[in-house]
Amino acid sequence: MGDVSLQSPLVILCGKGGVGKTTLSLALGLWHARAGRSVLVVTSHPLPELAVTISLSGLKERHPEAAAHLFIVHIDPREILGNKVKQQIPSEFLARTVLSSRLYQNLIEVAPGLKELAFLARLRQLAERKSPDAQSRAYDLLIWDAPATGHFLQTLKVSRNFDTYLSGPFAVLGRELTNFLSDPAQIKILPVTILEEMAVDETIELCSELNKELGMSPAALICNLASPLLAAQEEVDLGLFSGGQGEGSACAEWQFMVDRHVIEKQLYQRLRAEVAAVPCVVGRMPRWNSELELLDTLADSLGASLTDVL
Amino acid sequence: MRIRIFVGTGGVGKTSVAAASGLKAALAGRKCLVLTIDPALRLRTTLRLDPGGIDQRVDLASLSAQGELWAGLLDAGSTLNRAVRLYGEPRQAETVLRHPVYHSLVQSLAGMQELMAIERIDQALADGFEDLFIDTAPSRHALEFLDKPEFFAQLVSIPLLRLVGRTYKWFEGSMFSRLGRKSLELYTKVEELLGAKLVRQVLDFYSIFRTIAEGYADRARRTSSLLHDPKTTTFTIVSTAFKAARDGDYFLGELDRRKFHVETLVVNRLWPGVGGSFGADVPPQAAGLIAWYRSVSEAHAQAWERVSAAFSARIPKLICLSELARDIDGLSALAQIAGQLASLDPIRPE
16 A cells, blocks of 8 residues: 555544544554554644543553554644754754744744644655655555644645745745645545534534635545444334333433434434535444543444545 | 633533523623634524624523623634724724735634734723633633733834834835844844745734734733733633543643633533433333443543542532533523532622
8 A cells, every 4th residue: 555656645634623533533543553554643732642642551562563553743833943943053052042032933923824834844744755854754644633623724724825925935835735735636534523513513614615715525524422323223213212111210311312312313414415425423432441442442433434435 | 800711622612611601690690791712503693693793792581680691702803803993093904904914814813813802801891891701712722812912012022023114115224224233143044944025024014013013912911910810810621521631631731831720620511320220111222222321421420530539639619510411502501501500609709
């Protein structure tokens, strides 16, 4: 896989905050790594970094093969810009002076889109295997655990905005990035959602923006945290347990599930009607002993249902 | 006057908790404003929010409330446009609104949204609200809201920028002669690194934007000191059962570092457990599903116990809220959450 191509395929997991992008990115990475492919998962915000360490503790003992193939990197755009400064200024003292100057720090913060642009440029370097890092390797697959919808779309659009609004070295970079992002053969977008009103609304909006504004369409749609009622192959009779069938406490729990399932089902149908992408249902795990066990189970369910797509 | 700021990662229900807290205070007789960033459509309808619109009063007649509940949307684009028109001279405002950097700036709304929150807090205080409930964008951006006023204030106070004129001509003609050698060297380096045109466009923009920004920076400093006063402002971290340990640590650390006071950790959306055993009349298929439900709710209960143990010494108030069977739609659902909050948190005399 990927021997001939010069570029690593990039899978992007995007969607609303809290729907499980990071967990599923790791699960998908784990699935490929277990099969011996080298995978790099790229995250861009500080919180998952913590989660990742917890989630993957014990990986070496449990899957030595996968541990050797799964890599996680956290990209901080400030650091990339800082490295660029250090590269261009040979004198360490002068570089430090620039980096610590208020002028530089403030410009980095307020120059619109600069951080996003730096992030995308690094992502492209990794995908095109042109990393300046001598130890970097060629990955068979890149997975970008993208930031939540708003910031994600803004990041994608930034390359185009620089192209449109500003000139100079960043405009050239912006144009290159726009080309990089618009190759559907190399880039697969997987929106993740849960079956709740806000998340579904946002997913529909995200898919339509991707399509209209950026000419991108999702390769598949992941419905995470589904109830066993939705994940079940055959229809479950919701009338099973209604009416005067007893007054026990089980009734309250059954009612809660039925109420939630009615909403879940409606939202699922709405998604199917509005988004033209293969849906992939991932069930909610009731409990797990370790984060790694959760990832393993999710990897099985996710990897198998996505083989046709990726 | 009290300010409550709600932080948390996405999808944990910050907006609902913020709105319900506002409702609770309004029921207790206070004049409240809930400022929110991205509410679900139905919550938007309940709170009568529309983008670009002004703050709306929520009709609480059905709940016989003593106080008032108002809601506003933190819409960066329109707040910024309004601020430019309000604080700039007409010609200056037009130049700013047409400037390419301004377009990019408005496009990168994530940062601006938070910047504008500061602006809105100031306006709300002038409007005589007693309690402010502010919803923030998820994770990192939420904290930028607290950092940005400083950046902004610092930016406009840089001597270099004070010297920058309105046009490139003026900029090139007179600025360099007035700069010291060290500053000039530094500036040249930065310009080389980022591209001269980009830097100049940004500087040019901020020079025009300066009078607007200076007014902003003054208000930002004022607001910033209010946000640091624990008698006025407290922070609530909102999370869910399995994320609470991690989120709690992260946000507590980040807020402590900035010397903000965290008062409450809300563990939201716990599946209610009923317990007990079910009778023989439950069909097997239903029994399987109920057993699944119970294992989820038990796992939630255990997670809550672990979280309370971990944070009881570090955060004054720990609250858990049950998941509602239906999505948050309408005032009645908000009132249910407000009720849960009220039963856990008796109103203290001030």
